[in-house]
Amino acid sequence: MVRAIILVKSPKKLIAARLKKIPSVADSFPTSGQFDAVAIIDVKQLIQIKEVANQIQKISGVDRTETMVEVQ
Structure with missing residues (x-):
């Protein structure tokens, strides 16, 4: 299992709820500061992180994302 955190910049107030779908x-969950929401993702393979990030970037109102992969 590979875990990553994707930080999301979006002016939409309910972006965290849309990410959960x-x-x-x-x-x-929503955050304060430079980014507006955080998505914690669990996938089987590293390549799937990019696929999930692309799905998030396609959500209307998402300005940008930043991805951090858990290192063990």
């Missing part, structure tokens, strides 16, 4: 998103 993506199947690989284990958790999502």
Whole structure:
């Protein structure tokens, strides 16, 4: 299992709730600061992280994302 955190910049207030609808998103919550929401994702293979990030970037109102992969 590979875990990653995707930071999301979006002016939409309910962006965290929309992120939870993506199947690989284990958790999502709004944040304050430079980014507006965090999505924690769990996937089987590293390549799937890019696929999930692309799904998030296609959500209307998402300005940008930044992905951090858990290192063990």
